[in-house]
Amino acid sequence: MNNILKNLDIVVKETGTKIPMRSTDGSAGFDVFSSRKLVLPSKTVVTIKLPFHFVGTLDEKLEVRLFVRSSFGIKKKLRLVHQYNKNIDYLILNVEDKNHVINVINDGEKDLIINKGEHFAQFIFCEKEAKPQEMKLMLVPTEEMKKHTILTSSIEETIPYFFEYTLEEDLVFAPNEQKVFATGYRSLINENTWTAVKIHNDVKEKLILANQTGVIDRDYAFTSNFGHCFVALVSLSNTELKISKGTKLMTWSTEKYYVPEKEIKSNNKRLGGIGSTN
Known part of the structure; x- marks a missing residue:
């Protein structure tokens, strides 16, 4: 396999926090699990500290793109924002940062609760100038x-x-x-x-x-x-x-997409559609 990252690992910050992982063997994205209960007021931009960081180096031709998990975006109206603008496709994480912070907005009419252990986002190791694949x-x-x-x-x-x-x-x-x-x-x-x-x-x-x-x-x-x-x-x-x-x-x-050599692998098989992986 030529999509293996040999010089990069994912590390969580707190004991008891689930390490980001791909939910099925056919998934591209590493699910991000909340380390605590989060309450997001309606129509308000909130800063979230991500519970992990990277150790090692990433090839300069690659980048890490962060996305909202589909079920949170579609069913719960959670959006990523950049400088208070939600008209974006994704956020890019710098692997050299030891404290990843993102801004999100709850576009719903009621407060949104993200419970501890829920996976609300995902990130993918991608090529910066990706050539379309078959x-x-x-x-x-x-x-x-x-x-x-x-x-x-x-x-x-x-x-x-x-x-x-x-x-x-x-x-x-x-x-x-x-x-x-x-x-x-x-x-x-x-x-x-x-x-x-x-x-x-x-x-x-x-x-x-x-x-x-x-x-x-x-x-x-x-x-x-x-x-x-x-x-x-x-x-x-x-x-x-x-x-x-x-x-x-x-x-x-x-x-x-690319995966770290030491990733924690899942044995789950996907059965349903949006929001079905767990």
């Missing part, structure tokens, strides 16, 4: 398709293994509304890679994904729903927002 975007089987209202769209491969997702119906959002849609697609990728779904630059000032970047692991394609990909779109407008048919809405691409 990926097949395929329609899910008819029996899965019939269970959902599919967002009418088209997908075009604009460069090898880089896809643009174009809206083929008008969408209207109430002020700051979040809507969840089924795409009708599944992503088939190789080992040691993951698929990133991001808001297209054409609408980045108007919409975000609720989880800011959709992280699709390789083993998700083989779950009970055939790896059916869903997206949660959030309007950034304080007034009614219309996104017109023909708008390029999202991009899909696949990247390689």
Whole structure:
């Protein structure tokens, strides 16, 4: 395997805190577990100290990207922020820092509680200038398709293994509304890679994904729903927002990921969809 980091380890700060780890053998992201109970007031930016740090060095061509766990972004409306701006795809962690601090906002109407031991975020060791890796975007089987209202769209491969997702119906959002849609697609990728779904630059000032970047692991394609990909779109407008048919809405691409040689491995197998790993 050529995705092994030989000179980097992950260390937790306190006894009793779970070390970040990949939840399944097909996951790209290392889950971040809270070391204590956190209470996040509604509509308030809160600073969180992450309960781990890195020991060793990381190749200068690589970086560590931090994402909100999908279930927290979509179901609990937790967002990462940079300088009070939530219109970002992810945060980058500096492996040389011994105290990682991030800012988040609870976009919900009620206080959000993150209990001790819950995994609310994840990070992936990625290439800074990642070349798109092999990926097949395929329609899910008819029996899965019939269970959902599919967002009418088209997908075009604009460069090898880089896809643009174009809206083929008008969408209207109430002020700051979040809507969840089924795409009708599944992503088939190789080992040691993951698929990133991001808001297209054409609408980045108007919409975000609720989880800011959709992280699709390789083993998700083989779950009970055939790896059916869903997206949660959030309007950034304080007034009614219309996104017109023909708008390029999202991009899909696949990247390689890396893992430390001494990682703690999981024997879990993924069974369900968003938020199902534990």
